[in-house]
Structure formats: C-alpha cells, structure tokens
Amino acid sequence: MSETPPAPADDSAPSALDGPAITAAVDAALAAIAAAATTAELKTVRIEHTGDASVISTANRGIKDLPKESKAEAGKILGQAKGRVFQAITARQEELAAAEEEAALGSETVDVTLPVARRPRGARHPLTTLADRISDFFVGMGWEIAEGPEVEAEWFNFDALNADPDHPSRSLQDTLYVAPEGSGMLLRTQTSPVQIRAMIERGAPLYIACPGTVYRADEMDATHSPVFHQVEGLAIDRGLTMAHLVGTLDAFAQHFFGPQVVTRLRPNHFPFTEPSAEMDFRCFRCEARLGLDHAPDPDCRVCGGTGWIEMGGCGMVHPNVLRAAGVDPEEHQGFAFGLGIERILMLLSGVPDMHDIVEGDVRFSQHYGTEI
Template sequence: MSETSPAPGGPSIDEQAITAAIDAALAAIAAAATTSELKQVRIDHVGDASVLSTANRAIKDLPKDQKAAAGKLVGQGKGRVQKELAARQQKLAAAEEEAALAAETVDVTLPTDLRPRGAAHPLTVLQDRINDFFVGIGWEIAEGPEVESSWLNFDALNADPEHPSRSLQDTLYVAPEGSGMLLRTQTSPVQIRAMLERGAPLYVACPGTVYRADEIDATHSPMFHQVEGLAIDKGLTMANLVGTLDAFAAEIFGGKPITRLRPNHFPFTEPSAEMDFRCFSCEAREGLDHDADPSCRVCGGTGWIEMGGCGMVHPNVLRAAGVDPEEYQGFAFGLGIERILMLRNSVADMRDMVEGDVRFSQHYGTEI
C-alpha cells in the first residue's frame, strides 16, 4: 500500500509523497554550495511549511493502529535529512573558513617600512611659513602666555570696561571668579608685552593659539590660531599696512590674490578695517565679476571670507605701552591661520583640522 489506510473520510499520510520529499531534500543538500544556500534548503525541506513537518503534525490525527507506522516513516526520514544537513553544514563551514583564512593571509616575509613616514600638521607647516615671511622682511617673532591678564588682553588695548568682547559669551575666564585671568582672545597682549619690553621702533609678528566662546562649525572654532603683526616707527601710514598685507598674501598664496579692506571699528586701532579674501568654495572665486553662491556655507553667500582686522595703532594703546604717540605711529593686523589654510589649500570645513585624523596631515606630504 502507498499510504496508510484510515477509516473512510479520515486523515492519511502518503508514503510515496514522504519518500519523494526525503529524496528531494537529500538532493538539495548535496547541491548546496554555501552555508547560506544550505540554510534555505533547511527551511524548504524541514521547516514548518515543508512536507515532512506537515506530515509529522498530521500523525496525531491518525487512528491509533496507524500512528506507529506513520511515526516511524516520517521520523526516520526526517532524522536522515537532519543528519545529512548537519554533515553538509560542517563540511561547507570548514571550506568557507579555510577560504577566508587563505584570502586574509599576510606574507610576513615581505619587507616593510619599520619607520612609517609621518607629517607635520598643516597648521604647523603654514605657521612656520608665515614666520619665515616676516623674518625675511626683517621682523621679529614674539610669543607669550596663553593665560593672560584682563589688563593686557583688554585694558591696555583701549577696550572699554563694558565692551561686548569682555562678556562670557565671547571670553573664557579662568577660575576663581574675579581673578582677572582669562584664556587670551587674541595674540595682541604679546604686542603690548613687546612694546613694554623693547620700546620703539618695533617690528614684530606674534603667532599663537587663541580662544573664544564659539561653537565649532565650518568656519569657526573655540580654539584657533592667529598671527598678529605690529609695526611701530616714525612716519608709518595706512599705505605701509596695505603694502605689508598685500606682500604677505602674495607670498602665502602666490600670484595676486583678491583681497579687500573693509572699514570697521576696533578699540585698539584708528582708523580700522577688516581684511577679506574672496571665497574659494563657490563661484565667487572666479573673480569680482562672478556672483557668490547664495547657499555657500563657507562665505554665507557674500563671496568674501573674513580673515582678520587691521588698522593704525590707537594713540591710547601706544601710551599704555609707554610709547609717545606724538613721535611714533604704527599699524597692526591679526589674521586667522585656519582661514588662510582653508583658502590656500581648499579645506572646506575647519572641523577637519581638529578631528585628529592623521590622514588629514599625510595628505599634504612634505612642503618645500
């Protein structure tokens, strides 16, 4: 008989169908080439919807005298399939592991660079180049502490007691409250120190790290680098300032960069101006006859990137440093080194400079 013989109208299990299902399962197992294919075979042939599992659930509805034979038929068949599945799984898994190990093999006998070549951070390289420029035109390089007194950072620079730059929104003060100490917001205190120590005439550049209470974004950071210049001598004018800045831009960027001086106000200079560079990220870089991209995140759609302030040194600043403003005049400027790097090397986001990814530095290689 090809199937059990239940009472008329009762359930039955087709022996031929069970045998065919077992043969199909064994063939599929043998044909599986990967463990993922074998997983699908398992689902198809012994899963809940398979012929064997359906028949196994139907045994409970058979007459008592047929349950033993049907259980033996289905149980032995399913056990045989499960055994073949386990053997095939072991074989395929071993083969895949061996293939993976072969693919990941490293030849330890190959020569390697035991001293990988590093790279100085681009900001360090650029600052050194800026220093070289000023030394080359006969200026001195001066440095000072990053934790400064409020007098040197503000009062000596002619900043009013209520000036907005003194607020907690802009300046990071050092505890305890009322100590009068802060993280310098500019390298201008170094200029005051230089005038107090050396007097006039004086030509000095002051590179260094400064701090502001800013959120980091594409063009701002709470910690960044500036280079400030101060020239004190007899007969200096705004023309000397413009000539110095233009020579600096030509040296750092090459050619004739597009720059402008925009009237502004600073407590420590009079007259005062902002130095801007044409945006490097949008169409504005093509020249003054090209409009900026309104959606440009770098220049904000203006076509210009603010580089820093400049102007003629205010007489009150000269007096605070012990220099006679009736005899000496001077000019001063402050430029952001990060923004110079962005313009010079097409760095679109200032955050790339501070994330610590060594690939950012290695990308620049060695500059000659």
C-alpha cells in the first residue's frame, strides 16, 4: 500500500559528512558534464552522477543513520553538492540543445513540394495503456475498479491507515500539504485513501483495485518523480489469509512477466498491514531467470546483482484500519498491496530513466504504437 522503499546505502560509500569525498564527487560530476558533447551523452552523465548508485545519492541515503546532531550539517553539505550538479546539468542541457538545434537547422533541408501526412499517427502514452491493462487484469478476476479524490483529507491519508501522529511520512519532506497551514488537506501520497472510502461506503465483502496518480515531495531523478502512479489492491472477506495474497500477486506477476516467474516474500513493516511483507520476483534478464540454483549476473542493471526485483509492499490489513473504516476485524479479514505503475513499465520495457516517461516527447509514446 506504499511505494517500495529505497535500497540500503552501500557501506563503502562516503559519509554525508565526508566533505572532501563529496567535493571530489561534485568535481567529477562537473567535469563529466562539461565534457558531454551531446544531449544523449549528458543524459548518461546525469544517470551516472545523480542516479541511485551515484556517490551523492548514496551519501544522501546515509543521512538517516547519522547522529541527530549531525544530520543538519550533512543535509547542508549534500544540498549544496546536489545544487551545484543540477545547476550545471541544466545549464549544459540548454547549451547542447541550442547547439544541436542550430546544427540541425543548418544541415536539414525540406522539400516543400512533397506530400505530407496531415494527420500524423498518434499513440496513447504507455503509462495509460499499462494502467488499463492492469485494470483489465483485476476486472477479469471479478474485482472492481475504485477511484477517489487526489486532494485528500489527512485523516483518510494517514490517521485511518494507522499512521502515528509523528510518523515520518507526515513531514513536509515527504508530503505536499494544501494551503492554508493547518487545513488538514494534502495531495494524496498513495491511493490507499480510496480503500478507506470504499470500505466506509460499501462495507464488506469488498474486492477493489485502485489505480491513480499520487504525489510525494521527491526530487526528479532517474528512478523517482514527485508525481507518479500506483495501483493498490484490497480484498476484504471472511477467511482471507496470506495465501490468498500470495496467489493474487503470483497471478499478477505471471500475467505481466511470464509463467516462469518465481516470487518470494520478505518480512517488512507498514503501519497499515500486519503482518507486512515486500514481494520480490526472480530477475528475468540475467542468469537468475533460469532458477534458484543459478547465480545472478553481478553486473545486471535490472536486479543489481541480487537476482531479485522488488515488486511492492503487501500484507494483511491491520485490525485498526478495518475498525477505522467501520469493518469488524473479528468477522472479516483482508489483504492489501501497492505497486508502482512506472516501475512496472520500466521493468517490462527496459526504460532506464524516469525522465523519458515524463518529458512529453511524442516519440517515446510512438515507439509503443497504438493499443486498442
């Protein structure tokens, strides 16, 4: 029911308080940015020096492990470092784009006497197509599709989902609140409020999937966006167990990634489910796809050399959540899960950079053609 958490920081990475190491990383990034000769090369540089595996991003993830009194200093060091790199990327992008446009205008000629297609072929955005395919999958199982408002009350987004008043997800670093201050309104951080509304309005039994747009106070990078899409599932009935949850997610993984997919559950913690887990499936790009007795490729960019790909969070709905929505946990049980649609698209189609999905270049959508 929430976005998959980031991978743990690499122990070999420099601390966020290691000023010389961070400065060296910034200098290396600035040199690579200046050396980029095309916008395509600059995109590669951006992924290398600001992506999840970069020194700066890894150090940034390590802030949470620092002593409380050191976090502000570390945040200042990393904030200044990221600011210098992103400013350099933006400036270089403008220079290269202008130079490439000027070169294209000077080298290309147009024969105005040739016939043209007055109605160019269009294509739906692959995110929209994938969301429809996901909805069709759940409808085919007999579930219903539920929707809700994107500007949501804090009670639906946090309190009803058993989140403590001081839970980190409520902070301004993660959540975008709607003015005026103290209004209790926010841009929903997950589609879970739709589940609460559905239980209140319709009671149990209930089987729904909730696709939609969600918002987080995240920086745009190769794998994250402040605006993205989730699909969450909720099943409430008598006698439901973790076995039903596993069967549902297994069917989903096999439908989209093939019948050979192997899945597993890893224990985790979410305030709205108990027990909670992360579901992974065996990497389908490297040697790991051949089975558990085959070692993964340590250089595989899809699974990071682990042999497993995170699918999403899941678990049995916490009794407190059922009570908040007016459902008696002594009579009905339920399971829930949350999946990122952008992540599924990136895995299915090998999209390396979130920027490709959101930049609005029509050629990206046309690559997928038209689906009906």
